[in-house]
Amino acid sequence: MATKSPIEDPVVDPMIDPRTGEYAVIAPGHNFKSVTQKIAGIVLTGHTPLAWFFGLMFAGGVASLVVIAVTWLFLKGVGIWGITIPGAWGFAIINFVWWIGIGHAGTLISAILLLFKQTWRNSINRFAEAMTIFAVVCAGMFPLLHVGRPWLGYWLFPYPNTMNIWPQFRSPLAWDVFAVSTYATISVVFWYIGMIPDFGTLRDRAKLPLAKYIYGLLSLGWRGSTRHWIRYETASLLLAGLSTPLVLSVHTVISFDFAVAALAGWHTTIFPPYFVAGAIYSGFAMVLTLAIPIRKFYHLEDLVTLRHLDNMAKVMLGTGLIVAYGYAMEVFMSWYSASHWEFFMMWNRMFGPMGWGYWILILTNILIPLTTLWWRKLRVNVTYLFILSFVVNIGMWFERFVIVVTSLYRDYLPSSWGTYRATKWDYMLFIGTWGLFTTLFLCFARFAPMIPMNEIKMMLPQTKIRPGGANAETVIEETA
């Protein structure tokens, strides 16, 4: 009884690679078949977990708040929101920036980490991309509703019309339309192209005729031909190479919405890099929020291992430090600029009537995560990371709140000062988008391959080609 069982001994934990001391990216003992069965099984199972239905019901219920809030908005107009003059950019813009920032981690994982050959990303890239798309769906709604007459939203696009009116391309708001619509399109295309071979696998493994039919259509008749694969890999690499500058440009353009305005607290050159870093920071937090319950619920600990969580926490630490640097520089520059307005803006942001927002931001975005993520014990502690992911996303929401509200409500002319107070309709729409996001994500987890099977297979040791065509037994022996 006194001797420890080998499983409990951390030195011989089968998940730890003895050479590097790191957690393995894939649990040992997997082969092509087991990977396929594990991932395709989630989609093709005849027994949908009951919890999934409850989750969908709950999320769908919350999502219906969007319908209620938007219906009332269409009937009454944006006056039902808390936006006023001078605080004309309330929740709508805060939530827009917050949601689209969350999406950025998905593109970072699928594109930038692919270019850097970070193969560990393969297990998490598919659902991170899905997260991107659903976050962009939620994000896109806000500016569209904020324009007041969303049914005329197409006026934002340059198209020949009888009014002979055209967009004004010196405005960052016109840039936004181009950046966000491109981002949404390319993300969807990249995501779908990535799923084609896996839809082929699902088509071939499906038992139900309807599933065979639908996945057959979605797979476009994919048959795994080598010539197809080579073109496919080239296109994926190109899309990754294109998405990398795209993802950096999207939040840069969004930060231009602020930085181009001549308003103290907005008019600063640090905004683009600091927005992008903040976006990735919050996005990785959201990937953790999604990955931790999913790996537990679907027993995917073999494929989404502690190594993934550890690496994601490291990325959060890195981007969090950039964000912290951004905050520090904002404070420094408002003093160094010797501008009365800048100085007042920062004082008001910290100690004004909404100063509490600033300190929540510092606490949740800087103090809690950036003091604790240095410890590996905490980086591989699933419960801690799950809680922390919420903390960081609350912090990132407050960052946007602080930027939008505290810069606007007390600007140059004290006679035009006001305040900002969100109404129940603001909250209803915001909470509703969480439900919408969760609903979309649950549908994705049920009906699409959450983890790219072909990319996981490429990481297995069985893929090693031996000259002369070794027989099957030797390969199996080696991996055993």
Next chain:
Amino acid sequence: MPPREGTYGLLAEFNTPSELVHATQMARREGYRRMECYTPYPVEEAAEALHFHKTRVPLLCLMGGVMGLTTAFLMETWINVYAYPLNIGGRPLFSWPAFIIPAYEWTILFSGLSAAFGMLALNGLPQLYHPVFNAPNFRNGATTDKFFLCLEAHDPKFSLTESRAFLEQFSPASVVEVDH
């Protein structure tokens, strides 16, 4: 395309990628040219064995990018200088630095769409019917864990008996005749 009849080719099934690559290399050396490998994940060595190196996807992508860049930039210039000139804070009508940003986005949009749809077009997808799906063992393995080599019947060297004997020497799991 007229409906084809008869044999499409011979499909050999292998359990490991190494066997597939070896068999493909030998078939190439034997003089077979019209053949294709089917694998559950990209096997670069198989493409090398088939002597398939160059794809035109990057070219299409570049063309898309150039098209997106010029389209967006010219459109912005035409709109803001000629079609609907507006004086915004006294800035010049031809404010090209501001025009770069939407042009940059459309460069990415057009090149990305060209890469994706160009890849599908070059691959001939969507193509829901293909003769290899007629093989009884193909769908069970090709997208899961088996590796296939298909010697196609329109290869001048192809013969049902000799090609089958040729494939048998690599001890495949099976060799199946595939009909159109």
